[in-house]
Amino acid sequence: MPSVPGHPEAIVRPTADERGFDVERVAPREALAEFVDYHWLVRWSVPKPHRQQVVPQPRVHVAAEDGELLVHGISRSPFHRTLTGNGHVLGAAFHAGGFRPLLRGSVGAISGTVQPGRDLLAGDDRPVAERISPARTPRR
Numbered sequence: 001m002p003s004v005p006g007h008p009e010a011i012v013r014p015t016a017d018e019r020g021f022d023v024e025r026v027a028p029r030e031a032l033a034e035f036v037d038y039h040w041l042v043r044w045s046v047p048k049p050h051r052q053q054v055v056p057q058p059r060v061h062v063a064a065e066d067g068e069l070l071v072h073g074i075s076r077s078p079f080h081r082t083l084t085g086n087g088h089v090l091g092a093a094f095h096a097g098g099f100r101p102l103l104r105g106s107v108g109a110i111s112g113t114v115q116p117g118r119d120l121l122a123g124d125d126r127p128v129a130e131r132i133s134p135a136r137t138p139r140r
Helices: 126-131
Strands: 021-026 036-054 061-065 068-072 079-094 114-116
Touching: 068 126
Parallel strands: none
Antiparallel strands: 021 036, 036 079, 061 068, 061 079, 068 114
16 A cells, blocks of 8 residues: 655654654555545554653544554544553544444534444454554564
């Protein structure tokens, strides 16, 4: 898959000594391109816990985190993540309106929330989340 141009502009004030993480964007397969703008991957390796602020983007994201799929509704508030040790998070950023067919309802209903995928998508997300397990972090 081709790389998607752009910079990890949502990452606030990364400095050279604190930046023990990489952000990648990858274009979706053609079959998903109508719905998904890009896939993203954040990998980190930090010797001590690092609290990172992230500016939200106006789109729904689905991310494989901590052994489950999480649906991040559109939010206006910045959020923080504490990165520890080695790990990764893989996600999909949906086009405006691209998540609605999966939700079968108003995207506004999940605005400002983070919810388990199994609750919103009416399915068992464990097989997918296990395939993207943080224990299997790709090498840098």
